[in-house]
Amino acid sequence: MSGAPTVDDEPASSWIGKVRNRLERDLPYDKVLPETQPAYVASWIYVFGVLTLAALVMIVASGTVLAFEGPSWYHISKVGKFFNSLHFWAVQLFFLFMVIHLLGKFWMAAWRGNRARTWITGMIALIVSIGAALTGYVIQTNFDSQWIAFEAKDGLNAVGIGAWFNVANLGQNLLMHVFLMPAILAVLVIVHVVLVRLHGVVPPMDAAEVEAAGGAVHASATTETTEAR
């Protein structure tokens, strides 16, 4: 697709039309799927966001296999233990990549340039991920899960949510882990990525004036824009 799509000049009569006009204006296809990035994106610190996404894909894929086969398979058979470990280690890498992504964005003050919602959705995604990890540890049905559940119980009771979220309730935690938490996280991640596409990747501090001057604002901007600075 070449150039921005034409936007209907007539005001939309329904909310669906308003949403369509807004998406056509602010999120054309070349911003959703850009082929080039600003020059400052050529840094290893910008890699950890997509690494986090890749780890999440692996978590969902291995988790789907575990959900279909069940604990009698993944606790006993060799292939089941392999997928169990794949799920576990993908989670470790997910958090490792996410924390480095967070460190990079924090020290870059990534909420600059009208990107507060991108930052906030990322932070909420981190909190939901911690909940997903806790419920995952609790449903292991082994000594570890017993220990973690009864340590977490006191903390959750102390903050007053123990009446609704009971880590000793295996059924509740299982359903939260395999459906509720992944569903919330999926929505948050999609919104987070769409916001990154909408506002562009945050520039380093010393490139902010380039963005303010209208250069390399969007992910579709050519690399020459910032190479000239």
Next chain:
Amino acid sequence: MLLWQDEAISSGSYVPWGWLSISVPNLIVIIVMIVLFVLAITLPFPKERRNPRRHS
């Protein structure tokens, strides 16, 4: 008691540091994260290979 039971109920190794006590696996992960962060902001990123047919 059987060996595997001993391993299953052991609390693991911890590093005591004043009021702070942290398990060795957690400490290793935190150190790895800091090292990766420092490497990510210091190591040069490979330069883009330009397609000669496209840019000639």
